[in-house]
Amino acid sequence: GQQVMQIPQYQHVQEGEDFTTYCNSSTTLSNIQWYKQRPGGHPVFLIQLVKSGEVKKQKRLTFQFGEAKKNSSLHITATQTTDVGTYFCAGREWTGANNLFFGTGTRLTVIP
Amino acid sequence: AAGVIQSPRHLIKEKRETATLKCYPIPRHDTVYWYQQGPGQDPQFLISFYEKMQSDKGSIPDRFSAQQFSDYHSELNMSSLELGDSALYFCASSPLRDRGLTEAFFGQGTRLTVV
Numbered sequence: 001g002q003q004v005m006q007i008p009q010y011q012h013v014q015e016g017e018d019f020t021t022y023c024n025s026s027t028t029l030s031n032i033q034w035y036k037q038r039p040g041g042h043p044v045f046l047i048q049l050v051k052s053g054e055v056k057k058q059k060r061l062t063f064q065f066g067e068a069k070k071n072s073s074l075h076i077t078a079t080q081t082t083d084v085g086t087y088f089c090a091g092r093e094w095t096g097a098n099n100l101f102f103g104t105g106t107r108l109t110v111i112p
Numbered sequence: 113a114a115g116v117i118q119s120p121r122h123l124i125k126e127k128r129e130t131a132t133l134k135c136y137p138i139p140r141h142d143t144v145y146w147y148q149q150g151p152g153q154d155p156q157f158l159i160s161f162y163e164k165m166q167s168d169k170g171s172i173p174d175r176f177s178a179q180q181f182s183d184y185h186s187e188l189n190m191s192s193l194e195l196g197d198s199a200l201y202f203c204a205s206s207p208l209r210d211r212g213l214t215e216a217f218f219g220q221g222t223r224l225t226v227v
Contacts, residue, residue, distance in 0.1 A: 088154060101170075
């Protein structure tokens with residue numbers, strides 16, 4: 001079955017430092033989505049990437065989709081305490097699939 | 113704006129009992145997903161429905177079943193509960209667009225504790 005791994009599992013950063021999480025799928029994905037889950041909360045959609053090599057930015061967040069559509073990354077510049085949470089990538093194997101598989105997640109802690 | 117509504121929010125059951133979790137998707141969303149999230153774990157895909165028909169199955173145990181009704185609400189039925197079933201159960205729905213290119217909106221979850 002499809003496996004989506006993320007590294008690192010945990011990351012502690014000083015406020016103002018940058019943060020990157022990497023997502024790797026065992027299979028080619030049709031698209032990849034990123035979600036953020038605050039402690040005690042539910043996953044909240046951040047962005048979706050569809051095209052090979054696609055790069056999207058949301059303020060301090062930069063998302064990339066690999067050329068082979070098997071990996072992705074999320075980079076946060078100058079972290080803030082509000083960035084605390086677990087970041088998940090989630091992928092679909094093919095367009096129209098309704099089995100959105102989540103990655104293992106990276107839990108980010110920001111030290112003020 | 114309306115969100116995905118799950119009930120109950122918390123549920124405590126004894127081993128071998130049954131439990132039913134309910135999910136009310138966002139109006140006009142055509143796809144519903146169920147996920148199980150253990151402590152410190154990622155959400156594990158259980159099952160999904162598209163237009164009231166079962167669409168995809170993930171790691172859903174045989175003791176669990178789910179269905180989507182004519183009003184689009186969905187129920188996850190869990191029987192012969194085990195201690196390991198204790199987890200947060202999320203329901204999510206996706207809007208009526210190209211199914212492969214839409215985000216999932218998650219409910220607040222139902223925290224099931226099996227004692």
